[in-house]
Amino acid sequence: MAALALNDKFVRLHGPLAQRAGAIATSLFDCGAIELRDIADASPLHPKMRTVRLARGQATAIGRTGPEQVDLTYGDPVSEASLAMLLAAMAGPEDPIAADPESLSVFALAERLAASNIPVLINGPTGTGKEVLSRFIHSRSDRRDRPFIAVNCAAMPETMLEAMLFGHQKGAFTGATQASEGFMRAADGGTLLLDEIAELPLLLQAKLLRALQEQEVVPIGSTRPIKIDVRVIACANRDLPTEVAEGRFRADLFYRLNVFPLTLSPLRERPDDIAPLAFAMALRHAPDQARVPVLSEGALAMLKLHSWPGNVRELENVVRRALLLSFGKGVIAPEHVVFDSPARLINAPTAGFGAGFGTGGAEMPEAETPRRLSSVVQISEARAIMETLDACGGSRIRAARELGISERTLRYRLASLREAGIEIGRTAMGGRR
Numbered sequence: 001m002a003a004l005a006l007n008d009k010f011v012r013l014h015g016p017l018a019q020r021a022g023a024i025a026t027s028l029f030d031c032g033a034i035e036l037r038d039i040a041d042a043s044p045l046h047p048k049m050r051t052v053r054l055a056r057g058q059a060t061a062i063g064r065t066g067p068e069q070v071d072l073t074y075g076d077p078v079s080e081a082s083l084a085m086l087l088a089a090m091a092g093p094e095d096p097i098a099a100d101p102e103s104l105s106v107f108a109l110a111e112r113l114a115a116s117n118i119p120v121l122i123n124g125p126t127g128t129g130k131e132v133l134s135r136f137i138h139s140r141s142d143r144r145d146r147p148f149i150a151v152n153c154a155a156m157p158e159t160m161l162e163a164m165l166f167g168h169q170k171g172a173f174t175g176a177t178q179a180s181e182g183f184m185r186a187a188d189g190g191t192l193l194l195d196e197i198a199e200l201p202l203l204l205q206a207k208l209l210r211a212l213q214e215q216e217v218v219p220i221g222s223t224r225p226i227k228i229d230v231r232v233i234a235c236a237n238r239d240l241p242t243e244v245a246e247g248r249f250r251a252d253l254f255y256r257l258n259v260f261p262l263t264l265s266p267l268r269e270r271p272d273d274i275a276p277l278a279f280a281m282a283l284r285h286a287p288d289q290a291r292v293p294v295l296s297e298g299a300l301a302m303l304k305l306h307s308w309p310g311n312v313r314e315l316e317n318v319v320r321r322a323l324l325l326s327f328g329k330g331v332i333a334p335e336h337v338v339f340d341s342p343a344r345l346i347n348a349p350t351a352g353f354g355a356g357f358g359t360g361g362a363e364m365p366e367a368e369t370p371r372r373l374s375s376v377v378q379i380s381e382a383r384a385i386m387e388t389l390d391a392c393g394g395s396r397i398r399a400a401r402e403l404g405i406s407e408r409t410l411r412y413r414l415a416s417l418r419e420a421g422i423e424i425g426r427t428a429m430g431g432r433r
Contacts, residue, residue: 004031013038014054017077021086027107028136029095036090039071052089061330062089062279064289081300084275088283094139096132097280100272106262107136113260114140119212121257122235124264127311130235131195133264138191143231146190151183154199162204162220166211169221184217188228197234197257198243202250209253232257267308267315274303277312281319282332293326298334298409306339314340334409385413 004022011018018036025031035046039055051069061073062085070089074082083099091097098104113120114137122130131150138148156164163173167182184192194200200208211217212232216225234257243249267273278295286292295303299322308314317340325336385403392398400410 004034004036006036010036010038010041013056014077017054017074017082017086020078020083021090024087024099024104025090027104027111028098029090029092033092034090039073045069050090050092052086054086060085060294061291062283062294063286063291064283070283080272080275081279081295081297084279084300085294087276088279091280094132094135096129096136097276098270098273099276100270102265102270103273106133106264110137110262111140113137113262115142117231118259119231119257120233120259121240121261122233122264123240123261124235124237125266125311126237127313128264128266129312130237130264131193133262134191134193134233134235137233138231141191141231143190147187148191148193149183149187150193150195152195154196158201161201162207165204166207166217167219169219171221173220179219182217182219184211184228184230185226187230189230191231191233193233193235195235196237198236198238198240198249202248205250205253209250209256212253212256267311268306271304274308274315275300277315278303278319281316282323285316285320286323287327291330293323293330293332295322295332296334298405299332299337302334302337302409302412310340334406334412382413385410 004018004025006015006018006022014036022031025034033049035049035051037043037051037053039053041053045051045066049068051066053065053069053071055071055073056075056077057073058075059073060075060081061071063071065071072085072089074085076082087097087099096107098107110120110133120134120137122133124130134150135148138144151165153161163180163182165183167180167185170177170179194208211228214225215229216227218225240249240254240258244251244254275295278300282292282295283289303315303318310317318337321338322332322336325338326332385399388399388402389396392402396407396410396414400407403410405413
């Protein structure tokens with residue numbers, strides 16, 4: 001994919017931020033369709049390009065000024081929020097959004113896979129973006145101008161699934177008043193996504209296997225096979241090897257699909273994706289597209305501390321809720337962030353953290369200590385809160401002042417620790433103000 005074209009004047013003004021974003025954008029977006037320019041640049045806009053106009057300022061801001069134009073004001077070019085805002089502004093409606101090294105490595109592999117026609121099996125929990133990754137593979141393939149058909153195998157009635165996949169002749173069964181080509185023929189020349197493939201009944205799995213092997217389908221009511229040219233991408237949120245071992249999924253179909261498996265991790269394991277995804281969702285759902293509320297550093301910190309059991313779908317719920325609660329304020333603050341489920345720290349232990357927390361709990365065994373940097377940061381933050389509360393004699397007002405956060409944010413953090421099973425003690429929760 002083409003790299004971003006940046007002129008010398010723009011680089012002098014916005015080089016540090018644009019170059020950081022460009023290093024990521026070239027692996028995710030069609031950069032030939034994106035123009036970055038300074039907000040003072042009055043030259044005519046390119047009608048077929050997405051334009052992002054940048055400005056430096058004390059107050060960060062983002063908003064759409066046209067169908068394909070976003071204006072962005074940022075302060076610190078090296079901050080996570082600035083990078084996240086720019087990535088969100090550059091993304092098209094169906095572009096993937098990522099910044100975490102783990103996600104970027106998956107998309108790099110997916111782009112190499114796109115050049116082939118081999119089947120792809122994408123594994124990962126519900127809501128992690130498997131369909132987005134599938135569309136990315138299709139858009140980077142030679143089939144990009146042909147159909148992309150997405151089928152959720154769990155959402156269709158089992159009695160209709162065969163007809164909907166393989167088609168049927170007129171009069172093949174009661175109610176078949178006209179012929180139907182089915183999803184596999186509809187995807188001819190393009191890509192067929194079979195989401196939640198583990199839900200397919202065993203009999204249909206056998207018919208699908210034959211269709212994949214022979215590249216042909218036999219509609220219900222017909223005896224004549226019809227040739228097709230389809231690239232199949234399958235998604236599973238259950239462990240297919242386990243399904244095979246327990247007899248719920250055919251081993252031959254599994255090995256046919258599992259030519260090149262990709263895995264999307266839960267959102268909590270790719271924390272650098274959270275900020276750009278959150279800004280993209282704010283841009284998508286803000287009631288006033290010209291003045292989109294900006295997520296504060298405190299709000300972003302809260303998002304990164306959450307364990308996200310609902311993955312990206314839960315994040316979208318939280319952002320939409322925050323937009324409603326922050327309406328008219330221009331900034332999404334920590335108090336506007338309300339989670340679907342009780343907030344829990346990622347990888348938080350169930351026992352106390354030890355004497356350093358002033359809780360009297362046992363030391364966490366070294367073998368169980370989380371090794372990911374995100375976990376280390378979260379545990380260090382919890383330790384700092386506890387130590388500051390101890391030093392301030394349990395006064396939340398004084399502790400919040402020492403930590404540089406509001407008392408309300410401190411109360412939220414304490415509640416998160418309590419929900420995560422960390423004993424905080426009477427002094428810390430006793431409410432001495």
